[in-house]
Amino acid sequence: MDLRGDALKILKDTSRTFYIPISILPSGLQEAVASAYLCMRAIDQIEDDPNLDNGTKKRLLQNISLTLQSGVDGFPLDAFAVGFKGYENSLQEVSLRIREWSILAPESIAPRIWDATAAMADRMAYWADRNWQIKTETDLDRYTFSVAGAVGLLLSDLWNWYDGTESNRTQAIGFGRGLQAVNILRNSGEDLSRGVSFYPVGWDNETLQKYARRNLILADAYTKSLPMGPALQFCQIPLALAHGTLDALANGREKLSRSDVVSLIENLMGVNAKAS
Numbered sequence: 001m002d003l004r005g006d007a008l009k010i011l012k013d014t015s016r017t018f019y020i021p022i023s024i025l026p027s028g029l030q031e032a033v034a035s036a037y038l039c040m041r042a043i044d045q046i047e048d049d050p051n052l053d054n055g056t057k058k059r060l061l062q063n064i065s066l067t068l069q070s071g072v073d074g075f076p077l078d079a080f081a082v083g084f085k086g087y088e089n090s091l092q093e094v095s096l097r098i099r100e101w102s103i104l105a106p107e108s109i110a111p112r113i114w115d116a117t118a119a120m121a122d123r124m125a126y127w128a129d130r131n132w133q134i135k136t137e138t139d140l141d142r143y144t145f146s147v148a149g150a151v152g153l154l155l156s157d158l159w160n161w162y163d164g165t166e167s168n169r170t171q172a173i174g175f176g177r178g179l180q181a182v183n184i185l186r187n188s189g190e191d192l193s194r195g196v197s198f199y200p201v202g203w204d205n206e207t208l209q210k211y212a213r214r215n216l217i218l219a220d221a222y223t224k225s226l227p228m229g230p231a232l233q234f235c236q237i238p239l240a241l242a243h244g245t246l247d248a249l250a251n252g253r254e255k256l257s258r259s260d261v262v263s264l265i266e267n268l269m270g271v272n273a274k275a276s
Contacts, residue, residue: 007034007104010094014041016258020265021237025230028106029162032113033234035105036154039117042098044147047124050194051090054128060087061125064098068118071111074103109161116154120147132196140200140211141177148180149173152222159231168225174218175235181212182242185249205249212246240264 011034012019022034046052046060063083067075080099084091094101105113123146134140152172159165184191184198185208191197199208216239223239226232244256244264256264 003100003104004031004034007031007038007101010038010097014094016261017238017241021234024269025234029158029230032105032109032158032162033155035101035103035110036113036116036151036158038094038101038104039098039113040120040151042095042101043117043121043124045092045095047128047147049091052087054131056087057128058125060084060091061121061128065118065121065125068102068114068121071102071114073107075099109158112154112157112161116150120150123147123150132198134198135201137200137211140198143198144177144180144184144215145173148176150176152176155231155235159226162231163229165227165229165231167231168222171218171222171225174215175222175239178212178215178219179238179242181208181215182245182249185209185212186245186255209246209250212242216242216246236268237265240268 008019008023011022015037018037022030022037025033043061043064046057046064049057052060060083064080067079067083070079077099080096081088084096088096102114102117103110127143127146132143134143149172152175153169155175156167156169156172159167185205188197188199188205219239219242223232223235226235241256241261241264244260248254248256248260
């Protein structure tokens with residue numbers, strides 16, 4: 001079985017933002033980042049599932065966290081299946097195959113990904129239990145750290161593990177928060193349809209756009225400080241798409257068109273090709 005090829009296929013099916021930057025990463029780092037992305041996508045899919053009640057989401061996410069915390073040199077074939085019992089036909093493939101994604105990364109870094117995913121699953125369970133009640137900016141900071149700022153910290157660890165690349169971890173949190181804030185703006189209608197709003201009380205689109213831009217300033221600084229290499233190439237693409245999406249939303253459009261996305265990515269890759 002070609003787990004790496006399978007992972008890239010699922011990745012392509014689930015994310016237009018991250019498939020390309022992951023697909024161009026060098027061997028070793030590619031498997032590590034793909035593992036991290038797919039493990040987190042697996043729990044994210046459960047958090048967002050419109051057909052599961054919050055109590056079920058909490059239980060499923062906590063079971064995943066506990067299973068990840070039990071890892072030694074991998075996981076038995078049925079390790080996650082026990083926690084999924086009764087939901088095998090309702091959960092998405094990316095969630096059901098979390099065991100495979102967890103063992104995709106090289107052994108020397110895989111436990112760091114298990115740790116980050118377990119912590120995130122627990123945080124998601126916390127928010128599901130509270131029906132994602134975001135009342136203040138502090139609540140929003142907590143939530144965006146839970147599901148994205150912490151991913152920025154994990155990425156910093158992956159860059160350092162791979163080739164010793166150092167990065168600013170406060171800015172790494174801003175990188176994650178900024179991308180998540182743009183996602184919240186883009187998906188607000190869909191979230192409202194399932195009875196959830198991530199907007200603090202009294203906030204409108206303009207206020208949340210300002211919050212996103214403040215964090216994207218940190219994301220810009222984070223990315224600009226990275227040396228030429230795979231970490232920089234990876235971060236440039238989702239950051240450019242976040243800026244482009246935010247500008248589109250500010251101008252009254254729902255999102256970037258597919259052609260806009262392709263054009264942004266091609267331009268970036270062309271610049272990187274010239275630089276190298």
